[in-house]
Amino acid sequence: MDKNLSLLSKKVAIVGGGAAGLTAAITAAKNSYEVVIFEKSDRVGKKILASGNGRCNISNISLHVSDYSTQNPNFVDEVLKHFSFKDFKKFCNSLGLFLEIKEDGRVYPLSNEAKSVQLLLESAVLSLHVKILYKKYIGKIEKQNSKFILICKDNKEIYGDFDMLVVTTGSEAALQLGGSIEGYNIARSFKHEIISPYPSLVQLQLNSDFHSKMAGVKFNGEVTLYIDREKRNSISGDLLFTKYGISGFAILDISQEASLALKYYQHVQLSLNLLPKFDTNHLIAELTKLTCKLSNKSIQHLLIGLISSKIAPYILLTCKINPSTLCTDITTKDIKKIVYTLTQWRFDVSDTHGFKHAEVSGGGISTEYINPKNMQSKLVKNLYFAGEVLDVVGRRGGYNLHFAWASGFIAGGLH
Numbered sequence: 327m328d329k330n331l332s333l334l335s336k337k338v339a340i341v342g343g344g345a346a347g348l349t350a351a352i353t354a355a356k357n358s359y360e361v362v363i364f365e366k367s368d369r370v371g372k373k374i375l376a377s378g379n380g381r382c383n384i385s386n387i388s389l390h391v392s393d394y395s396t397q398n399p400n401f402v403d404e405v406l407k408h409f410s411f412k413d414f415k416k417f418c419n420s421l422g423l424f425l426e427i428k429e430d431g432r433v434y435p436l437s438n439e440a441k442s443v444q445l446l447l448e449s450a451v452l453s454l455h456v457k458i459l460y461k462k463y464i465g466k467i468e469k470q471n472s473k474f475i476l477i478c479k480d481n482k483e484i485y486g487d488f489d490m491l492v493v494t495t496g497s498e499a500a501l502q503l504g505g506s507i508e509g510y511n512i513a514r515s516f517k518h519e520i521i522s523p524y525p526s527l528v529q530l531q532l533n534s535d536f537h538s539k540m541a542g543v544k545f546n547g548e549v550t551l552y553i554d555r556e557k558r559n560s561i562s563g564d565l566l567f568t569k570y571g572i573s574g575f576a577i578l579d580i581s582q583e584a585s586l587a588l589k590y591y592q593h594v595q596l597s598l599n600l601l602p603k604f605d606t607n608h609l610i611a612e613l614t615k616l617t618c619k620l621s622n623k624s625i626q627h628l629l630i631g632l633i634s635s636k637i638a639p640y641i642l643l644t645c646k647i648n649p650s651t652l653c654t655d656i657t658t659k660d661i662k663k664i665v666y667t668l669t670q671w672r673f674d675v676s677d678t679h680g681f682k683h684a685e686v687s688g689g690g691i692s693t694e695y696i697n698p699k700n701m702q703s704k705l706v707k708n709l710y711f712a713g714e715v716l717d718v719v720g721r722r723g724g725y726n727l728h729f730a731w732a733s734g735f736i737a738g739g740l741h
């Protein structure tokens with residue numbers, strides 16, 4: 327019998343029409359499987375639309391296992407080997423999606439619009455005759471006589487007779503844009519282990535008396551992460567004080583490690599350098615000179631020439647220096663204290679800002695019992711997983727979407 331004809335009789339159910347599910351659907355349909363997507367929302371690819379602030383940082387030309395956090399790096403390595411950036415480019419080409427590579431290696435759609443990506447994926451799926459069933463929130467899956475039966479959560483509608491099942495339900499990060507914890511429940515029901523999920527690429531809540539009073543102040547600084555008092559990582563970039571704590575790209579970048587440490591109840595501290603371009607000794611010398619020049623002005627007046635006027639009083643409060651102290655009365659020890667605080671201002675982190683505000687989730691379905699060559703479960707035949715539902719989380723820069731495309735593409739090859 328013709329190979330394609332024999333595959334046509336194979337029915338594939340994909341639960342979740344996000345980046346991973348849509349890619350799996352396109353690949354499976356191209357391989358002549360009969361594909362149905364079950365999507366709980368009223369449209370597919372909602373998270374794609376929100377990605378990269380509406381511009382969609384779709385991938386990265388430099389992809390390495392060290393860009394990901396997972397308990398099973400070999401699995402990620404295999405996936406990246408099976409679906410490199412070159413493979414992704416080929417896939418985009420087949421959709422008619424042009425790409426733009428930025429100097430730092432990040433990749434965006436040439437249109438600069440996430441909408442192009444979502445529209446082209448949706449159109450490819452439909453033209454390959456993939457059926458999309460919207461507003462079907464799958465809550466339970468059973469396997470009876472080698473067929474998968476899907477049961478809707480709310481109205482208990484039942485869809486049966488699927489030969490293969492691909493779970494691409496995402497995570498509980500930014501639930502308002504898609505994702506769910508249902509993928510974990512489905513995996514558990516098939517005896518797969520879940521590595522307890524935690525929010526990542528997320529803002530951090532601070533335990534201090536000042537941050538909320540400085541809310542809205544944005545600066546280009548450097549943040550250093552301390553876990554159990556040990557220095558772990560330093561990142562430069564945008565920082566923004568908020569009512570709950572701190573945000574900005576540098577915080578999102580450092581949040582992966584911070585959130586993982588919080589999950590294990592470790593002591594997490596941030597040290598902020600508000601003036602990373604200055605050498606400390608140079609700053610001390612400059613401030614000493616200025617206090618002489620502006621001897622009849624207050625120390626707060628002097629500081630607002632350096633940093634935001636909203637921050638200056640709290641730097642002085644931390645140093646236990648009265649803001650109205652005249653520069654003439656400021657000692658060398660005071661200046662050293664001020665410079666130390668400006669460059670190493672310590673804050674305790676009490677928590678992350680939670681899944682609702684996180685871009686992605688760390689943890690998820692353990693990949694120990696998933697074959698990276700086809701994403702099939704090693705425990706249950708014809709059951710596949712792909713995307714963020716797995717215990718793989720990337721850093722900022724297009725790595726999470728790349729993993730969703732890669733794992734979805736590999737799963738869609740089925741067998």
Ligand SMILES: Cc1cc2nc3c(=O)[nH]c(=O)nc-3n(C[C@H](O)[C@H](O)[C@H](O)COP(=O)(O)OP(=O)(O)OC[C@H]3O[C@@H](n4cnc5c(N)ncnc54)[C@H](O)[C@@H]3O)c2cc1C
Binds near residue numbers: 463464713
């Ligand atoms: C604001 C924001 C910006 C981001 N920006 C970037 C970026 O620029 N670059 C980058 O690489 N990554 C980015 N990410 C992360 C990236 O979008 C995700 O990692 C990626 O979309 C995950 O794809 P997925 O298909 O695994 O899951 P999702 O995109 O979450 O898709 C899961 C789908 O499954 C559906 N679903 C869930 N449960 C069920 C169920 N039980 N039954 C039926 N349907 C179900 C959901 O409605 C959803 O459509 C961003 C994330 C957010 C929130």
